[in-house]
Amino acid sequence: MTIKDLIGCLQAELLTGSADTQVCGCYAGDLLSDVLASAKPDVLWITIQVHRNVVSVASMKDISTVLITRGRKLDSQTIAEAEQSGVTVLSTPLSSYEAAGKLWETGLR
Amino acid sequence: MNNPTVKDKASNAADKRRVTLAQLLVYELRVRDAMHKDPVTAQPSDSLRAIQHLMKKHRISGVPITENGRLLGVISIEDIINALDKGYINDPCDKWMTRDPVTLRDHYTLVRAVAEFDRHGFGRFPVLDACEQLTGIITRGDISNALVHHLEARAEQAVAHEAVLVAERQADEKAHRVVLRTPIKSGDFESAGKVSQRMRETLRQRGIDPEARRRAAIVAYEAETNIIIHSIGGELRVVIEPERVVIDAMDQGPGIERLDLAMQEGWSTAGPLARQLGFGAGMGLPNMKKSADHFEVRTELGIGTHLHAEIVLKKAELNPGTTAS
Incomplete structure (x- = not known):
């Protein structure tokens, strides 16, 4: 599935990266070590964390897309780092729970 | 390791790469990349005789008949031979042309074009653009030429790339x-x-x-x-x-x-x-x-x-x- 197909239902804003980014599956979590341990490559990662370590963890695990929830935004330096690492970042006003529900409904498993 | 073995391996590898690349290209390239643009055309009122002269002059074996850019039909060299044989070579061409010929679209991939050639057995297809206008004509020869042309370009890139890789590997081994x-x-x-x-x-x-x-x-x-x-x-x-x-x-x-x-x-x-x-x-x-x-x-x-x-x-x-x- 591409990000393009998900942006609408998440009311999301594309902070950096391409709407053509592919995601296969999803992982939700705010604990970085948990994501490092369990997330699969090329998933969409739902988190409320906006610290620059989010980008480090995402690129380390080859996570293609990060979805920041509750309308939080990354600072410009972190966005620049995400862009450099090829990580797509979205921001949604929804909570992590709501976002996960919407994504589940689209068939992203 | 002796040298001949290395060489054989390398050339085998190169052969494999060439086949894969050609297969890739027929998916990448479009009809518009291979076709002849601005083809020689004739009007419906032109005589078969005039078209015979066109074919001779341009050394072509088929002429699309158009009106304001819209394709009406095709006259092939076979139609001309029949006209000479049966004595109607001075008739206007729209009386004898093949109407509504099978066409290709300029955005089709070459792999689809090849399939159409195989399916219909024609020597050429008129090519239409998105606005139904005649934009070119394509033969099997055009497809081969386009492939050879692109393969050449890719091969040159590959040779340059390989030189870079070798240099990188040598630098790597120094600082492994x-x-x-x-x-x-x-x-x-x-x-x-x-x-x-x-x-x-x-x-x-x-x-x-x-x-x-x-x-x-x-x-x-x-x-x-x-x-x-x-x-x-x-x-x-x-x-x-x-x-x-x-x-x-x-x-x-x-x-x-x-x-x-x-x-x-x-x-x-x-x-x-x-x-x-x-x-x-x-x-x-x-x-x-x-x-x-x-x-x-x-x-x-x-x-x-x-x-x-x-x-x-x-x-x-x-x-x-x-x-x-």
Whole structure:
């Protein structure tokens, strides 16, 4: 599935990266070590964390897309780092729970 | 290894690459990339005789008949022969042309065009654009020419690329052992991940398998953040060798009070700031142990902790045709 197909239902804003980014599956979590341990490559990662370590963890695990929830935004330096690492970042006003529900409904498993 | 074997392998590999590339190109290239643009056309009122002259002059075997750019029909050399034979060569062509001929669209892939040639057995197809206007004409020969032309360009690129690769590999062998040493400050969350990022970059350039790369990254990152979160400061040393990565994280204290508990998932002594930033899941040491092929922790209260991990590397599987001997 591409990000393009998900942006609408998440009311999301594309902070950096391409709407053509592919995601296969999803992982939700705010604990970085948990994501490092369990997330699969090329998933969409739902988190409320906006610290620059989010980008480090995402690129380390080859996570293609990060979805920041509750309308939080990354600072410009972190966005620049995400862009450099090829990580797509979205921001949604929804909570992590709501976002996960919407994504589940689209068939992203 | 003797030279002839190496040569045979290389040329076999090159053959394989050429076939794959041609197959790739017929999917990439479009009819508009291969067709003859601005084809010779005739009007419906033109005589078959005039078209015979057109064919002779341009050495072509088929002429599309158009009106204001719209395709009405086609006259082939066979139609001309019949007209000469049966004596109607001076008739206007619209009386004898093949109406509504099969056409191709300019955006079709060449693989689809080849399929149409096979299906209908025609020598040529008129090509229409999105506005139904005649924009070109395509023959099997045009397809072959386009493929040869593009293959040539790709082959030149490949030769240039190979030279770069050889130069890179030679530079690599000269410096096949890379040592990254970085002092790490307590509480410096902003810098977390820097060493592991440099390590990953080196591993990627060396073509290390992504799975091993990820495991090494996890160990380096957790080791780095451990020093930031828990220690009063220390050093991370990453040694990248061709076959393995050795990671040593040493700090000046305070040491881990209960190593048995620290090795359990979910147990953490991280402070509130670290937890707010998403650290302190209590998974650091277990994650490292799981990701490393060899893992050891030595710790002494008041002295410090030394963490030693090794990850065995293997090269990523290369595509056939790009393998060197």
